[in-house]
Amino acid sequence: MGTTEEPTVRLLTADGERVGHPGYQVTADAERLRGLYRDMVLARRVDAEGVRLQRQGELALWPSLLGQEAAQVGSARAVRDGDHVFPSYRDHAVALCRGLPPMDVFTMYRGVHHGGWHPARHDFHLYTLVIGAQTLHATGYAMGMAAEGAGGAVIVYFGDGATSQGDFNEALNFAAVYQAPVVFFCQNNQWAISAPVHRQTRAPIHRRADGFGLPGVRVDGNDVLACLAVTEAALERARRGHGPTLIEAETYRMGAHTTSDDPSRYRTSAEEDQWRRRDPIARLRTHLEREAHADAGFFAAVDADAERAALDIRAAVRGMPDPPVEHMFSHVYADAHPLVEEERAWFADYQSSFAAAERTPA
Structure with missing residues (x-):
């Protein structure tokens, strides 16, 4: 568990109640709220299909995003045309929000290509499996954008474990010194494989920003509206030439680190139950129901659409021919x-x- 004494940006409580914040607001009418809900449900169902396919021998590996839907969807929906995204390796919801065809991700984890899609087609870089390396890549890319007067911003995703890497700290320093238009988005899911976050750092992750001379903010990573608002503000700040921001989204990895991991060996069911009560999708659904922004028909239709998408992926994966060995x-x-x-x-x-x-x- 992360520390609790630091202020955390929250716009939607665990009970689905909308609350205000003096520093962050977000424009979210009923249609936008329904869109965020749809994004999270689709991402969760596609992710679950990835786990199932791996268990059945159809994929080599799958890193699940279960529990982190709000952090990924909220931040991804703050990205505009002209921005560029550097993901890690479990940011499947971000990929879907950026319009990346799901099969591009699934073919990578099936091992039928070198993990390549064209980054320029969706302004979405390749998945990075080397922990923390993408933070330096993103910083350099942002510095280049600024030098060319491109006007956009960069957002880079990483986990709490990556903050222990030298690359991350070097990236913060370069970004701050050169005022690079980059947003560092840490999904603090409490565990770096089997190492808890308190073994990664003695101080809250967002406080790292203080030592490098850039702003840091902690947000409730299971609150999709707060993640959207904080990331919108940080990206706009970067686009205006005011430099980088470090965001720490406190969330929880409900599943295994990857399908080769067994989390029961290092964490308790009580801890998992505590975070399960903070489920990001249930939180937004409660709000939609409370405000009469969606009815049973809407929720059923979203579930049906997500199920069809998952079945299409299953059929495509199982029917995928092996590539020539050469x-x-x-x-x-x-x-x-x-x-x-x-x-x-x-x-x-x-x-x-x-x-x-x-x-x-x-």
Whole structure:
């Protein structure tokens, strides 16, 4: 559990009650609220399908976002055209909000390509599995945008564990010194695999900003409206040339770190139950019902749409042909590389030796 004495931005209580905040507001009519709810439900169902497909041997790995829907959807819906996103490896809801085809993510975790989609098509960079490395990539990209007068901003996603990496601290320093238009969005889900957040830092993560000379803010990461409001303000500040912001969204990873992890070995069911009562989707649904912004028909339709999307993904994954084995040598480098070509030729000879053996009479 993170510390509780620091002020936390909250616009929607755990009971679904809308509250005000002196520093942050958000414009959210009934239509926008329903859209945020739809985004979170779709993300949760697509994510659950990823877990199921991996368990059935259809995917090599799957890092679940369960419990972090509000942090991802709220922040992603603050991104505008001209901004650029640098994700980590479980930011599937962000990918969906940016319009990335779900199968681009699923084919990566099935291992049929090198994890590539064209970042410029959706202003959404490739998933980064090297912990914390994307913070430096994002900072450099933001510095380049500022130098070119591009006018947009960058947002980079990472977890609490990444804040222990040198890359993260170097990125904060570069961003502050050069006033780079970048927002650092930390999803503090309380666990860096099996290491609790109190083993990562003695101070709240957002307070790291103080030492580097940039503002830091902590937000209720299970409150989609607060995440939206805080990220909108930070991105607008960056676009106006006022430099970076560090956001700490306090949330919880309800599932395993990845499908190769067993969280029951290091955390208690009581802790999970405590956070389950703060479920971000249930919170917004309660608010929608209380304010009569949605009825049973709306919720049923959203669930049905999410189920259809998941079934479409299942069919597409299971029907996906294996790529030619020699494709593993493609796109390793931007240009042809003599060592890769040498390895490609060796592997081709190796494969042909089996065919030759089959043709040789016994």
